[in-house]
Structures are given as structure tokens and as C-alpha cells.
Amino acid sequence: MAELVGFVVIDKPAGLTSHDVVARVRRLVGRLVKVGHAGTLDPAATGVLPVALGSATRLIDQLVDARKGYVGVVRLGVQTTTDDAEGEPLATCAVPSLTIAEIEAVLDRFRGDILQQPPAFSALHVDGQRAYALARAGNEVTLAPRPVRVERLELLAWTPPDVTIAVECGKGVYIRALARDIGTALGCGAHLAALQRTFVGPFRLEQAVPLAALTDRAVLAQHLLPPETALLDWPILLLDEADARRVLHGMAIFAGQPTADRARAHDPAGRLIALLRRDGERWQPVKVFSGGERE
Template sequence: MTELVGFLVIDKPAGFTSHDVVAHIRRLVGKTVKVGHAGTLDPSATGVLPIALSSATRLIDQLVDARKGYLGVVRLGVQTTTDDREGEPMVTRPVPDITVAELEAVLAQFRGTIVQQPPVFSALHVDGQRAYTLARAGAEITLAARPVRIDQLMLVSYDPPDLVIAVECGKGVYIRALARDIGTALGCGGHLAALQRTFVGPFRLEQAIPLAELTDRASVIRHLVPPDIVLSDWPLLQLSAAEASRVRNGMAIPAGNLDATRARAHDPTGKLIALLHRDGAYWRPVKVFN
């Protein structure tokens, strides 16, 4: 039976949670295959959702710090309880006449490292519970603001009251909160009316597979991407059979001439077997894959 190891790049449809997508794929591949997702998307959002299978699930952490891209629609004039279209309107204000120059000046405030307060309806933990659970129960909670980084924030179009933005950012950024704060800075409030994730690290929307195309195990195998793709910035170390045997058993090997502090190790057949970190004159395995 073909080994199910690698990533699926899913174009998540609206109305599905990330866990819904995982459950769908697990039904196709069987309960014995590990399945996990890399990067939660809200149910109303669409776009790139990487799904890891088998030992590739151990590489999900390599995508946590990866840059992500989004295309979002900010609807000005209405602030909601959830900062997106799923919430109830809280405040409604008229949208003033805004020039493109004024929009660009406001967007400039949100580029680089900024301090962002997460939405109350989020999956962050508060006293051991999810914030959204407490918020739905009517509890008044305040989530601490935290620094996040927005590498790019571009104005795509403006057709009042909708402002379309393209965002590239690091981990921890809530596009819903960004939409809220842009509306606040413009003096009329706003919320996120639509969101599409365009990339996560090396995974792009152009290569994403509609979930409906995955109908059986064979279709999953057909669309698997090798796990090494998330390690493209790690130097490659090709091991001999003897070295591969040592690494598979958690043992160090001489570092050789590769000038690097980390490396991905392949066995003589080209299969990824471990992640290595340099310790003086030796490579030590930090993750070993069966």
C-alpha cells in the first residue's frame, strides 16, 4: 500500500472549520493515519489550509513561524461583536469621504511591528478556557494586546464601503482585528466582511486543491506534496547508509564540511529521515522520522 506521508494543500471552502477539513480527510485515509492542519482558518474564510499526513505532522511546527498572505474585504461603517461578518452590529457610523491618499496614510500606520489586541471571539485561552467560549456565555473579558508583525499591507481597491487589502504577515496576526483597527483609525469603524488566505510559507493558492476533489484514498495520494517542501531553507545533508543507520537510532555523526547550524538529512534513497542541529564537531538528530 502506498505510504501516505506529505502535505495536502487545500483550498478551504467557506462554511467549513479547519477541523471539518481534517475530519473529511481522515475519513478517506483511515483512522490509523495521523492527520493535522497547519494554521486555523475561521469558518467563513477560504483559501490555503495545509494538511499534514503521517510523519509530516511532525513538521507542522515549521509552518507556525512561516509568513502568511491574505486578501481581505474591510467593510467600513459597522463594527461587530466578533470583528467580522459573523457577529452582531455594535456601532454603525456613516462612512466619510475618504481619498486614496488618506487611505494609504492610515494603512501605513499598520505596517511593520504593531501592537494588536486580539478579538474577544478567538481561540486564545483565558483561565483555561477558550476566549470565544467565555464570550458566548456573556462574560466580559479583555485580551492583552501583543506585538505582531505585518510585512506588507497594500490597498487593492476601494468601493465604499468596502476596502480590499492584501496582507503579508507573521504569526499571531488577526486580520479581523486589523480590519477593526483600520475602521477605527478612519473614524467610522469597520469589520472583516470576507477573507481568503493566499499562501502559507511555500504553499500557494494556485496549487491548492478544492476539498470536493478529494473523494477517496487514491485522490489523496495523487495530490500529496513531499514533506521536504517546508524545509526548503534548510541545507540538505545526504547521508551514507552507515550514517543514516546511526541517525535513525538517535546517534550523532561527524559534522563534516557543511557550514550550517541545522540541516535536513536524507538517506541514500533520498528519503527525509531526520532534522539535525550542529553541536560542535557533530550533527545531532533533533527529530527522527520513521
């Protein structure tokens, strides 16, 4: 049976946790194959969920800082306990008659570097416990604002009471909190009514396969992307046999280009064998894939 190594990009349906998706994939590939996901989606959210198989799970950490894209529907006039449609209503307010210019002026406050207070119902730790566990138990949870960066925030549509936005951001941004704060700034409150993730780093919605379409191991294998897909922004060092052997043994090598501070090493057959960091004039392996990864 062929080894399964790489990423499958799944279009997560609403109603499942990211862990649920991983469990379903694990049932298809068997318990001996490592499976993990890159970037948790809330159960109500849909869209791109990269799932790594085999030794590609060792590349998940390379996607932690990857830019992510979303399309969200911000429903004005109703605040909820969770800042999304899963929560109980906290307050309602009449939605004012807003112009596009007025909405754009508010959105501009949330572009670039901002301070954002995470939702009380989040996985962040408070005194050693998850914030959502404390909130579900009826405790008042107030999390300190954190600096985050919103790279892109675009108004796609205004169909009262819904403001549809496109967001591109780095790690740490809660789109639920963004919806909440936009509603507050508009003076009527809001919650996130729907969310679709459109990309995670190099993994795009156009590549995604519906979870229901993955009916067996063979079908999943057809949608498998090479591990190095997660590293498209890393320059390549194509090594000769001697340097490939050194790298596979964890030894530093001397090599020319690229001039970046990191690179992915490929053996003469083109297989990914290691991630390298520049150390002066040498390249030091920081993660080695024994024998190379399958294309």
C-alpha cells in the same frame, strides 16, 4: 495499499472549520492514518489549509512560525462583536469620502512591528478558559495588546465601503483585528467582510485543490506533496549509508556544509530521514523519521 505520507494543500471552502476539513480527509484515508492541519482558518475564511498525513504530521510544528499571506475585504462603517461578518453589529457609522492617499496613510500605521489587541472571540485562554467561550456566555472579555509583525500590508482596491488589502505576516496576527483597527483609525469602524489565505510558508494557493474534488483516497494521493515540502528553506545534508544509520539511531554526526544552524538529513536514496541542529562541529538529530519518508 500504499502508505500516505506528505501534505495535501486544500482550498478550504467557507462554512467549514479547519477541524471539519481534517475530519473529511480522515474519512477518505481511514482512521489508521494520522491527519492534522497546519494553521487554523476561521469558518468564514477560504484558501490555503495544508493538511499533513502520516508521519508528515510531525512537521506541522515547523510551520508554526511560517509567514502567511491573506487577501481580506475590510468593510467600513459597521463594527461587529467578532470583528468579522459572523458577528452581530455593534455600531454603524457613515463612511467618509476617503482618498487613496488617506487610506494609505492609515495603513502605514499598521506596517512592521505593532501592538495588536486580539479579538474577544478568539481561542486565547483567559483564566483557563477560551476567550470565545467567555464572550459567548455574555462575559466582557478584554485581551491585552500583543506585539506582532505585519511584513506586508498593501491596498489592492478601494470600492466604498470596502477596502481590499493584501497582508503577509507571521504568527499571532489576527486579520480580523487588523480590519477592526483600520476602521477605527479611519474614524468609521469596520469589520472583516471576507478573507482568503493565499499561502502558508511554502504552500501556495496555486497548489491547492478544492475539498470537493477529493472524492477518494486515490485522488487525494495524486495531490500529495512530499513531507520535505514544508522544509524548503532548510539546507540539505545528503548522508552516506554510515552517517544515515547513525542519525536513524539518534546519534550525532560530523559533517561539513551547510554552515547553517539547522539542516534536513537525507539518506543516499534522497529520502528525508531526520531534522538536525548544529552543536558545535556536530549535527545532532532533533527529530528522526524511522526508515525515511517517501518521496
